Amino acid sequence: MRRLILGGILLAGCALANADTGIYVGAGVTQSRINNVGGEFGVGNLDDFRIHDNNWKIMAGARLLSILGAEVDYMDLGSESRFDGTNRVHGDAKAWTGYILGYLPLPIPILDVYGKIGYARTTIDTRLETPSDFIRIHDRSNNFAYGAGVQAKFGSVAARLEYERFDVRHTDGVKLLTLGATYMFNLP
Numbered sequence: 001m002r003r004l005i006l007g008g009i010l011l012a013g014c015a016l017a018n019a020d021t022g023i024y025v026g027a028g029v030t031q032s033r034i035n036n037v038g039g040e041f042g043v044g045n046l047d048d049f050r051i052h053d054n055n056w057k058i059m060a061g062a063r064l065l066s067i068l069g070a071e072v073d074y075m076d077l078g079s080e081s082r083f084d085g086t087n088r089v090h091g092d093a094k095a096w097t098g099y100i101l102g103y104l105p106l107p108i109p110i111l112d113v114y115g116k117i118g119y120a121r122t123t124i125d126t127r128l129e130t131p132s133d134f135i136r137i138h139d140r141s142n143n144f145a146y147g148a149g150v151q152a153k154f155g156s157v158a159a160r161l162e163y164e165r166f167d168v169r170h171t172d173g174v175k176l177l178t179l180g181a182t183y184m185f186n187l188p
Contacts, residue, residue, distance in 0.1 A: 020066045020103075020112075020153075021187050026059045028160065028180020032077040035172040037091045037126055051091050051124075053078020057178060061101070069101040071116065077174060088129040095122040095174065097145050097164070112151045112158070120145035120166035122174065143167045151182070158182045 034051040055078050061071030077093035099118035106113060120143050128135040149162025164176040 020184075021063050022184040023062050023187070024060070024158075024182045024184040026158075026160070026180050026182030028057050028059070028178040030055050030057050030075060030077075031177045032075075032093070033175040034077060034091075034093055034124070034168065037080075037093075037124065037171055049080070049082055049089050049091065051078050051080040051093055053080060057176075057180070059180070059182065061182075063101075063103075063184070067103045067105060069103065069114075071097075071099045071101055073097045073099070075176065077122075077176070086131060089126065091124060091126045093122065093124045093168075093174075095120050095166075097121075097166070099145065099147070110153050112153065114149055114151070116145075116147045116149070116162075116164070118145050119143070120168075120174070122166065122168045124168060124171070137170075139169055141167075141169045147176075149178075156184045156186070158184065 031054050032051065037049050037051055055076040057073050057075035059071055059073045061069055063069035073096070075095050077095055079090065079092040081088070081090040097118060097120045099116040101114050101116045104113040122141045122143070124139045126137045143166050145164060145166035147162055147164035149160055151158045151160040158181065160178065160180045160182060162178050164178070165173060167173045
């Protein structure tokens, strides 16, 4: 019985170490939401200023084991402007993220479900123009980031749908939904 269990563990370990490994690159279209961007200005009707935009992201990663990978992303989180009759505010946001990915072992070989945790470096550039003043806040924030996704694999190409979330100072945080594709260069 011990030999059978040990053989099964070794066979599973070999399968996990060799399946779906490689380096990949990809891109996607995103929908981002960043609420309460204008709250730092203290101007009444601009307190609810937000950036809700459709943009893009690029990604590169390595899947070293079938259950473990790492990824780096650059994303344009969008820009938004608002004029309330007296004051004008404009916000622009971008981010770099680095993640460790954990893949759920599934019996369906073309489907992956994964979770990701890591770090986000976000830059939000906000400008307020009033009749008497011009204020610019260039805010860089380093925060914990997390997300989850699902991908369908068709050979070296995969289609992805994923959700990411990270906190950003002076806002309610970033919420990001991405529909993307990756291409994997398999390791020998």
